[in-house]
Amino acid sequence: MPNSTKKRILMIDDDEDDYFLVNALLQDISPDQYLLEWASSYQKGIDAIARQQHDLYLVDYRLGSHTGIDILKYFHKLGYEVPVILFTGKGDYQIDTEAMAAGASEYLVKSEITATLLERAIRYTLDKYAHLNEIAKSEKRYFSIFEKSNDLILLVDQHQRIVAANPAAIRLFGYEEKVLYSFHLSRLFAVTEDAMAFASRDLSQHGIIQQEYLLRNRTGQQLDVMMSVSMLDEKNEQYLCIIQDITARKQKAREKQQQEKFAITGRIARVVAHEVRNPLTNILLATSQLKMEPQAETEEAQLYLDIMERNCKRINQLVSALLESTKMVELIMKPTLLNSILDKALHLAADRLQLSNVDVVKELTDKPLEVLADEEKLVIAFLNIIINGIEAMPPGEGVLEISSTVDNNMVVVRISDNGSGIPEENLNKLFEPFFTSKTKGTGLGLTATQNIILNHKGLISVKSKLGKGTSFFITLPFLT
Incomplete structure (x- = not known):
């Protein structure tokens, strides 16, 4: 052998x-x-x-x-x-x-x-x-x-031009390979400042770069990612970019943060209501008693007592509105077509749209998406956003855009206006009770809207640029 x-x-x-x-x-x-x-x-x-x-x-x-x-x-x-x-x-x-x-x-x-x-x-x-x-x-x-990695992998040269991409990257960014290979990496960034800062970097001098960024795919969808960049081939000056899509994780975190913030707001509202209503009741009782006294029969005394009584009732109404907007609402949930809900909200806003001569552009998905919803309350939530958009646009120049896209088992509704926009420092306060930039109004409309969306296991966010307009994004689960 x-x-x-x-x-x-x-x-x-x-x-x-x-x-x-x-x-x-x-x-x-x-x-x-x-x-x-x-x-x-x-x-x-x-x-x-x-x-x-x-x-x-x-x-x-x-x-x-x-x-x-x-x-x-x-x-x-x-x-x-x-x-x-x-x-x-x-x-x-x-x-x-x-x-x-x-x-x-x-x-x-x-x-x-x-x-x-x-x-x-x-x-x-x-x-x-x-x-x-x-x-x-x-x-x-x-x-x-x-080829098989679920993470997005890109190879870039010393000029940050994309020279190779794995199937996961091509799929998620949505570009054809030859188109993607004509891009510099910064072209994929959603935030201009981030793109400019990254493009100015000399990758050979930074070692491993690991940082969160906001990227954008071909359809305009924004992606939260963790991007790691390191030298792959020193001789040919090629760099390996491993991009982990953390959009879902970030969305979950934002959803949890919104729910926690809303729960805290509700607890504060209940404490405030209790602490305000007790002395308010005493003031109203005292005012009613004073009105029956002989010294209150003068015209001037009646005037002041009426002011006190009227404002006490106004405070009581505000407290009630605060409690209503921050408590977990009881919902009557039924399968409902999302496009039908949006059409009903637009119908209720028809007079305002006509008076302000606002053009409405709808780009809703053709797929008949059903959501498990309390139709009446969800219509109110969309209506509040639509009215906000109408009021933010100058009469005769307004364009209200309503679109919907599907992302996994979620539908994303975007309601955009071309109005005055919201200052960046106010964006984080937008859903807080009593926050408003209007001369009239209580500032509870968007708080109630957020409450309704959260109770539908959804998420609401907003993006805005001064002088260019505002976009609200409402994400809801749909029935498959």
Whole structure:
């Protein structure tokens, strides 16, 4: 039984003397390393190759009506990658070149073979093949990671131009490969300041960069991401960008923050209501008592007592409105078409839209999406936002845009106006009770709207630019 540690070599040569010579040379210099077997014709060689049982092949160029090049082509046809050393004649430079182009690992001039030269050629060829094989395996492994990773992977050059993207990145950004490869990385940023700051960076001087950014895909959808940038190939100045989409995680965090903030607001409202109503009741009782006293019969006294009573009732109404807008509402939930809810909200705002001569642009998804909703209350929530938009736009110049898009099992409704916009410092206060920039109004409309959306397991957010308008984004789960 042959020694399993020996490298198996097949020699394909129709000259038996050459086989005995090569075998003798190998046994002379390395008797325990190689096991040489012989195929005496082209066809026998082809049959042996098909079994794929050898570590290396020694092939003579001249094999009757065939050549060693035909053997190399057969290896290629099988897809069988293995080292091959071709024996050629002296001075056959064209054949040597052709052999290397056809896939030979090495060639040896038959008449010049010595034991040392043969052993060295075999050893070097096997070592080179093993090394290349390891590199190929490593490349295949990393290519598999690149192709199958759920994270977005981009390769960029020293100018931050995108040169490669994995399928996850192409899918999420929504661009064709050739289009994406014409972009600089900063083109994907949603925030201009971030894009400019990143574009000005010399990536070679920063080591590993890891930071949260807001990116934008082809449809305009904004993506919260954690981006890590590091040097991949120093010689060619290529950088690896691994982008983790944390949009869902950030949305969950924002939703939790909104709910916690709303719960705190509700608790404060109940405390305020209790602390205000007790003394308020005493003031109203005292006012009613004073009205019955003789000294209150004068016109001036009646005037002041009426002011006190009227304002006490006004405070009581505000406290009631505060409690109503911050308490968990009772909902009567039924499957309802979202487009129907939006149409009803627009219908209720029709008079205001007509008076202010506002153009309405609707781009709602054609898919008949059903949401589990208290229709009456959800209509009120959308109506509050629509009215806010109408009031923010100058008459005759307003454009109200209402669109809906599907993202996984959620529908995102965007209600945008081209009004005056909201200062950045006011955006975080927008849903707080009694916060308003209007001369009239209680500032409880958006608080109530947020309450309704949260009770529908939804999320509401707002983006605005001064002088350009405001967009509200309402995210709701839909029934599948």
